[in-house]
Amino acid sequence: MDLALAIPLFMLETAWLVLDWTYGYGLEVWAAQGDRARIDAAGLAHIERVRTLLIAVLVPAALAGVFRARWTVIAHLLVALLAGGALAAAQQEWDHSHSPAPGCVRYSANC
Numbered sequence: 349m350d351l352a353l354a355i356p357l358f359m360l361e362t363a364w365l366v367l368d369w370t371y372g373y374g375l376e377v378w379a380a381q382g383d384r385a386r387i388d389a390a391g392l393a394h395i396e397r398v399r400t401l402l403i404a405v406l407v408p409a410a411l412a413g414v415f416r417a418r419w420t421v422i423a424h425l426l427v428a429l430l431a432g433g434a435l436a437a438a439q440q441e442w443d444h445s446h447s448p449a450p451g452c453v454r455y456s457a458n459c
Contacts (some may be wrong), residue, residue, distance in 0.1 A: 350417040358423035361405055368399055393439050402431040
């Protein structure tokens with residue numbers, strides 16, 4: 349029973365992460381047509397959705413651990429690692445695109 353629940357949940361959560369990255373974020377950036385404010389808003393919304401997925405995956409993993417459903421725990425932890433990596437990549441991309449130019453003093457008029 350445990351494996352029968354773990355496999356579909358793993359596939360569903362992974363598919364949600366991939367589809368959100370492709371359609372939720374990718375198409376919104378494409379539709380922004382270079383509008384920096386819309387691209388930033390799409391990036392922040394995507395980071396928040398991935399953070400929500402990470403929490404939504406860890407809660408059932410903890411519950412499955414309590415009920416000793418090891419395959420479900422393993423499947424959820426694999427998706428949590430995937431979501432954590434995606435979240436780290438998205439936040440690193442955000443930080444890189446919003447960092448000041450090298451040698452730039454933050455509050456000067458030329459930055």
